[in-house]
Amino acid sequence: MNQISKIWSKIDPFSLRVRLTVGVAGVSALGLGSLAIWTSWKMQQILINDHKLNVEQIAERLPRDVQLYSEIMPPSTGLQKAINNLTTTNTYLWIKSSDHQIIAQSPNWNQLSQTTSTKLMSLTEMSVKPQVAKVNQRYFVLCSSALPIQDQTLGKLFVVQDVTSEQTIFLVIVRYLGIGSILAIITISVAIAFYIKRSLQPLRQLSQMTQVISLADLGQAQIYLDNAPSEVKELAKTFNMMLSRLSQSWEQERQFVSNVSHELRTPLTIVHGYLQSVLRRQKNLTPAQQEALETAALEAERTIRLLQHLLDLARADSGHLHLRMEPCVLNDLVAEVVNMAEKYSDRTIKIESTTKSIEVRTDYNRLKQVLLNLIDNAVKYSEADTPVIVKLNQQGEEAIIEVCDQGCGIPLQEQSRIFERFYRIDEARDRSTGGYGLGLSIVKTFVEGMGGTVTVRSRTTTYHQTSRLNKGSVFTITLPACSLLE
Structure with a gap:
């Protein structure tokens, strides 16, 4: 029963395979059902019907014969003859008077059982048109x-x-015909289901091929289906044309971003x-002028960082991001990063690591x-009185770095998207903290370029009566370790 439930749960009622199977099976059932009827x-x-006609003829002929005799x-x-x-x-024939007395009857009533003959003779009304009726497990046309x-009645x-034997044969034939029709419908439905599954296989292959296409191989991606129907081959050809256009569009966009970032970075750096x-020569500046210049310098610095991030991402997309891999x-x-971060953030940043290098x-x-x-994000999105912890350890052949904070956390539905470019959970909060939604994309790009992975584990802030429970976030970087030094 559980196995059937699992199979049934995997069936998509809106899939093309199910719709075609149900449609063709329905048409087959209608056709076979009509044929059976x-x-x-x-x-x-x-x-x-021959027996009905015979009975009707007897009912019409008897009055004429009685008149002649x-x-x-x-x-x-004459009546009895x-x-x-x-x-x-x-x-079997019999005649009843108006007071329901038997006037005459056939001589062969002894062929029927007493119960059957008594029940037949007790009938007072029958249809003028012959009808089949069941009396004591036997069938009669009445x-x-x-x-x-x-001129008198x-x-x-x-x-x-x-007609017991004929009606029994008829019912048996109808029963077997019904069973045969049901078995034929089931057989046809199963055969149709397998045939449709096989026919839709090229579409599934097309779906699987398109699922593995990424930006990295967009330009070289081509879909080939050798034994597919003509319509599916035409669809694959259309997909290839679309992929080519997407590749060209993506390359133009990437080149535009790279060119603009490169051209703007130099003048902004000069500004x-x-x-x-x-x-630095602020003695001749009024407080308002100094504040305006500081704001302009801060925005220029932020814009330069944004342009540098865009350049890095453009190089990574084009495969020209050069990493100097050294032990x-x-x-x-x-330790160096934590010291730098403590100086610029005035926050407590702790290191938890093994004693071995x-x-x-x-x-x-x-x-x-x-x-x-990562540390900058942890500082921005956690309270000033809470520490940021950087954990370092090794598990087997992997070096693991964890950056932990006790901030407000990241909602579960957002965690799968925070590494996307320009994606920000809270637009107002990120503007206030100077984020553009590129920092974590840069982190993912660099870490994966160095052969590692980066993941996030987080719980959002909850409240329990008057106590605030800050679960915070943990960003984990995993890199392949070279060796363990004593």
Whole structure:
């Protein structure tokens, strides 16, 4: 039962495969059902309708025979002779008077059981048109009509014919026909499901191929389907054309960003240098002028950092981000970064590491930039009275650096997107802290370029009565370790 539930839960009712299977199976069921109904109707005509016609003819002929016999013999004798002449092995006739007394009957009633014959004779009403009825586990065609003799109604004529064997055969045929139709529908549905699954295989291959295409191989990505139908091949050709256009568009955008960033960085650096030079000679400046120049210098510096980030990302996208991979001791690098961060942030930053030195092969300056970015984020988004902790350890062949804060945390639904470019959780908060949504993208780009990974683990701030529980965030960098130095 559990296995069936698992299989059923994997079925998508809105998929093309299910819709085609249900549609074709429905048409097949309608066709086979119509065929079964028509066959049943024809079988009934063949097996039963002849008996109905025979009974109807007897009911029409008996009054004429009685009229003829009554002219040459007593009426009662003529009536019985007419009944005897029309009686066959499976045909039974009787006549009832207006007070429901039996006037005459067929001589073959002893062929039926006492219960059946009594129940038949107790009937007072029958349809003028022959109908099939079940009496005591037997089937009869029944018909009744008035019996006029010499302009007088002698009584009511009842004619029945035993069709038990024919009706039994008919019911058996209908039963087997129904079972056969159901089995045929199931077989056809299963065969159709497998055929449709096989027919849709090229579409699944197309979906799988497109899923693995990334920006890195957008220009070289091509979709080939050898044994696919013509329509799917045409779709693959359209995909290839679209990928080519996307590659060209992405390359133009990347080149534009790179060119603009490069062209703007130099004049902005000059402007920032002049602003710093003027600020150093602040004796001739009024407080308002000094504040305006400091704001301009700060914005120029932020813009230069943004342009540098854009240049780094553009180089990474084009494969021209050069990393100087050299052996270095992580303990020394982390200590240097923490000292720098403490000077500029006036915050308590603690180091928790093993007593042994950990060596990795990395780009020293790029890794410093990564750690400074992460520590800067931790400082910005946590309270001033809480420490930032940098943990360093080695597990097997991996060196692990963790930057931990006790800030407000990152919502779970946002954690999968924080490494995207220009993505910011809180627009107002990031503007106030000077963020552009590129810092974590730079971190991810540099770390992955050095053969490592970066992940985040975080819980958002919650409240319990009057106590605030700051869970904070933990950014984890994993790099391949070279060796463990004593």
